[in-house]
Amino acid sequence: MPFDITTLMAEHQGRNYALHEAHVNPRFAKVLKLIGFDRCYVRASGPHLWDDHGRQYLDMLAGYGVFHAGRNHPEIRRALTEFMAADYPSLVQMEAPLLSGVLAEELKARVGYGLDTVYFTSTGAEGNETAIKFARCATGKSHILFASSAFHGLTNGALSVNGGQDFRAGFDPLLPDTGMVPFGDAAALEQALRAGNVAAFIVEPVQGKGVNIPPDGYLAEASRLCRKYGALFVADEVQCGMGRTGRFLAIHHEEGAEPDIVVLSKALSGGYVPVGAVLTRREIYDKVFSTLDRAVVHSSTFGQGSLAMVAGLASLAVLDDERLMENATRMGDILGRGLAEMAGRYEFIHDVRWRGLMLAIEFGRPKSFSLKTGWSTITRLNPDLFCQGVTIPLLEDHGILTQVAGHHLTTIKLIPPLVIDESDVGWFLEGFDAVMAQLHKFPGPLWESLFRIAKNSVSSGNGRRAAAG
Numbered sequence: 001m002p003f004d005i006t007t008l009m010a011e012h013q014g015r016n017y018a019l020h021e022a023h024v025n026p027r028f029a030k031v032l033k034l035i036g037f038d039r040c041y042v043r044a045s046g047p048h049l050w051d052d053h054g055r056q057y058l059d060m061l062a063g064y065g066v067f068h069a070g071r072n073h074p075e076i077r078r079a080l081t082e083f084m085a086a087d088y089p090s091l092v093q094m095e096a097p098l099l100s101g102v103l104a105e106e107l108k109a110r111v112g113y114g115l116d117t118v119y120f121t122s123t124g125a126e127g128n129e130t131a132i133k134f135a136r137c138a139t140g141k142s143h144i145l146f147a148s149s150a151f152h153g154l155t156n157g158a159l160s161v162n163g164g165q166d167f168r169a170g171f172d173p174l175l176p177d178t179g180m181v182p183f184g185d186a187a188a189l190e191q192a193l194r195a196g197n198v199a200a201f202i203v204e205p206v207q208g209k210g211v212n213i214p215p216d217g218y219l220a221e222a223s224r225l226c227r228k229y230g231a232l233f234v235a236d237e238v239q240c241g242m243g244r245t246g247r248f249l250a251i252h253h254e255e256g257a258e259p260d261i262v263v264l265s266k267a268l269s270g271g272y273v274p275v276g277a278v279l280t281r282r283e284i285y286d287k288v289f290s291t292l293d294r295a296v297v298h299s300s301t302f303g304q305g306s307l308a309m310v311a312g313l314a315s316l317a318v319l320d321d322e323r324l325m326e327n328a329t330r331m332g333d334i335l336g337r338g339l340a341e342m343a344g345r346y347e348f349i350h351d352v353r354w355r356g357l358m359l360a361i362e363f364g365r366p367k368s369f370s371l372k373t374g375w376s377t378i379t380r381l382n383p384d385l386f387c388q389g390v391t392i393p394l395l396e397d398h399g400i401l402t403q404v405a406g407h408h409l410t411t412i413k414l415i416p417p418l419v420i421d422e423s424d425v426g427w428f429l430e431g432f433d434a435v436m437a438q439l440h441k442f443p444g445p446l447w448e449s450l451f452r453i454a455k456n457s458v459s460s461g462n463g464r465r466a467a468a469g
Helices: 007-012 015-023 026-034 075-083 096-112 124-139 186-195 220-227 281-290 304-323 324-343 369-381 388-398 422-439 445-459 463-467
Strands: 041-045 048-051 056-059 117-121 144-148 178-181 198-203 232-236 261-264 276-280 349-355 359-362 411-414
Touching: 015 026, 015 261, 015 281, 056 304, 056 359, 056 411, 056 422, 075 304, 096 232, 096 276, 117 124, 117 281, 124 144, 124 198, 124 276, 124 281, 144 186, 178 186, 186 198, 186 220, 186 324, 198 220, 220 232, 276 281, 324 349, 324 422, 388 422, 388 445, 422 445
Parallel strands: 144 178, 144 198, 198 232, 232 261
Antiparallel strands: 041 048, 048 056, 117 276, 261 276, 349 359, 359 411
């Protein structure tokens, strides 16, 4: 009997959370139920999702920044299906694959900086692991610097250069010889570099956790300092790259910043096949792959898979053909300005920051006595919970999917597909405005729901991590 995926999905529809509780990640399934995010999505197109009850949602999360071209983009799907119909060989391994060479050429043309060799990976974390290895090998030094609040992945080496203690806890000892410097502080970076043992400084040009945008000139100065002290400057563009900020790379916004290594992934996949790329200067590559005996001293089984290369090539074509970078700038500005206007009306909104379609809404202690009481009570019960008072009604009442920007942050991050239009922006602004109006009424039904979730999270043992999502 032939395998029938359509029938299989129909037979199991609605069992998502039962299956995960039994076989995959019971704790995460419980968290999603606790905060009311236990939906079963059955269809997707562009920036929209539909659940098994036929309800439509606006996706402002984009799979953590994977779906720049939107979900199920027809051109990327067409390229993949045409390729599969060609019966073309993939992963022969003892060959030089055609399509990885073509994709490498396309990426080099867009990235620049004289980065003229490309190593392919499957994920961003794998790309950052590669950057760490390459930097140590090329410089003969061991120390890796990273920034506070950084997120570079959750594999052992990538986790060792993560600024988030919540992710690191329980996995010690991590990679030795790493050190953290304050994000945006060039003087602190220079102080650390003066030791002379630094192989590389790895940094996100716009940080994913919190959407932290560096001060003007910081990235250029960081690259200058790295050159001065013989360290490599690594730009992790896994989430902020591929046009999200309105330029192909977020670092392209800053004149004078010159990375030695750039790491890409996420949106390069088109949301279909995992793919990542590490671009380096030739001299770095030559020190790693220094002899014929070392031609495969670093490799990845699926790194140059032809299907992944097709996904990457098609994603770049869509990014260009549909002018998604220009749309990211235009929609980001409309969204950011609309939110900034609300900051003047709502006490809880302390800051709105954005670059293209990478936005943060940061909340803080209000001035009014009654609202202060609500803020203090809920943050005392659970410091991470206030943002759930925004994300939960956005989903439940307005069909908008969002997420808190990180553990212990009172910030919501918006990273929607770059294909959103003005009607989508209006949908979000209208829903967010309504939620803010509710939160600014204390006491009220929304606050009662928050207190109930806080008590349930503590009693069920999920605590802060449940609230952080």
